[in-house]
Amino acid sequence: MPSRPHRRDTPPPRTGCSEVETLRGFLDYLRARVAAKVEGTPEPQARTSTVPSGTTLVGLLNHLAHVERANFLGERVTDWPATFRVPDTDSVADVVARYREAVERADEVLDRCTDLAAPLRSPGRPTVSTRWALVHLIEETGRHAGHADILREQADGSTGR
Incomplete structure (x- = not known):
């Protein structure tokens, strides 16, 4: 039986007691x-789909960068399915950097927010509260992190959170 890569497991965070510390900590x-999950994947496997939907690791992370920018920066996305596609000219490192930059910019918006009930305005979209946007991002990122777990295990056997 072939040996499996060591399971790297990172437990959920121990956050402060406030609502904002808990929500931001989990996000x-x-x-x-x-x-x-994406960063450590070899280039060909990060772009290879092993599921009928065609989903790839780099596609998931690219999509999540768009979700961050749409929810916290007000950027408009007209074709959500297209956000799962990544040009061949973009490396894994490029996609990871783009995601981290979107997260950094989103955090700048969140750092200025003192009231979770305050509205986040996005042109052409219904106004939602900062609380709603945080919970939505936790749900969206968690769901796609689960997808990434499966795709990464299929790619090279790596498991763990």
Whole structure:
């Protein structure tokens, strides 16, 4: 039986007691985990789909960068399925850097927010509260982190959060 790569498991964060510390702590945890899942994947495997939907690791992370920018920076996305596609000229490192830059810019918006009930305005979209956007990003990032776990294990056997 072939040996399996060591399971790297990172437990959920121990956050402060406030609502904002808890929400941001879990979002940051998920962001770091999904980026790490993609970052360590060899180039050909990061772009190879092993599922009927055609989903790839770099495609998931590219999509999540668009989600961050749409929710916190007000950028408009007109073709969500296209956000899962990454040009061949973009390396894994390029996609990871683009995601981290989107997260950094989103965090700048969140750092200025003192009230989770405050509205986040995005042109052409219904206004939502900062709380709603945080919870949505936790759900979206967590869901795609699970997809990334499966794709990464299929790519090279690597498991763990």
